[in-house]
Amino acid sequence: DIQLTQSPSFLSASVGDRVTITCRASQGISSYLAWYQQKPGKAPKLLIYAASTLQSGVPSRFSGSGSGTEFTLTISSLQPEDFATYYCQQLNSYPFTFGPGTKVDIK
Amino acid sequence: QVQLQESGPGLVKPSQTLSLTCTVSGGSISSGGYYWSWIRQHPGKGLEWIGYIYYSGSTYYNPSLKSRVTISVDTSKNQFSLKLSSVTAADTAVYYCARVKYSSSVPDYWGQGTLVTVSS
Numbered sequence: 001d002i003q004l005t006q007s008p009s010f011l012s013a014s015v016g017d018r019v020t021i022t023c024r025a026s027q028g029i030s031s032y033l034a035w036y037q038q039k040p041g042k043a044p045k046l047l048i049y050a051a052s053t054l055q056s057g058v059p060s061r062f063s064g065s066g067s068g069t070e071f072t073l074t075i076s077s078l079q080p081e082d083f084a085t086y087y088c089q090q091l092n093s094y095p096f097t098f099g100p101g102t103k104v105d106i107k
Numbered sequence: 108q109v110q111l112q113e114s115g116p117g118l119v120k121p122s123q124t125l126s127l128t129c130t131v132s133g134g135s136i137s138s139g140g141y142y143w144s145w146i147r148q149h150p151g152k153g154l155e156w157i158g159y160i161y162y163s164g165s166t167y168y169n170p171s172l173k174s175r176v177t178i179s180v181d182t183s184k185n186q187f188s189l190k191l192s193s194v195t196a197a198d199t200a201v202y203y204c205a206r207v208k209y210s211s212s213v214p215d216y217w218g219q220g221t222l223v224t225v226s227s
Binding site for chain 2: 032034042043044045046049050055087089091094095096097098099100101
């Protein structure tokens with residue numbers, strides 16, 4: 001199975017901050033990577049797929065980049081509703097696997 | 108707007124079979140273009156892909172669960188189901204059903220999730 005790691009695992013930030021989360025794959029996955037946001041007690045919400053394609057309805061402050069084994073999710077200006085846990089997922093090969101998550105908390 | 112809703116027992120005894128159903132509204136399972144998937148999340152932990160089914164009945168299961176998992180579809184009811192046999196406490200999790208875009212393999216719509224606890 002392809003293993004995904006995320007860094008940092010926890011991030012404390014303020015409203016307005018620029019935030020970057022990194023996802024690394026144990027082997028190359030081209031651009032087959034998605035990002036999700038999850039709030040407590042809720043299902044994950046798709047933010048980005050194909051590494052950099054913004055899902056319809058997702059604010060443009062979210063962006064994704066990368067290919068191969070290293071990917072980033074950037075929030076250009078953190079908003080109060082963005083405090084959540086973020087997961088990456090590889091869709092290059094079965095079984096599709098998720099990263100362990102990055103929790104973004106209020107500083 | 109597509110909506111998915113999981114239903115089923117919230118408590119299952121060890122060694123028994125966990126059974127959940129996902130009812131889809133706002134769209135037809137038979138329309139094609141999507142896989143219908145189950146994903147679980149252990150309490151306070153990350154996400155695990157269980158498997159998916161196409162409306163035609165073709166399936167994919169995570170090899171780590173393959174010997175115990177069956178996913179089926181009932182197009183007449185616009186539902187798909189999960190059965191997980193021989194459960195243990197390690198199967199305690201929130202179970203989500205999700206619609207997966209065929210073209211990108213990403214789950215774009217999710218149910219709210221249902222907690223299943225395995226305990227005697």
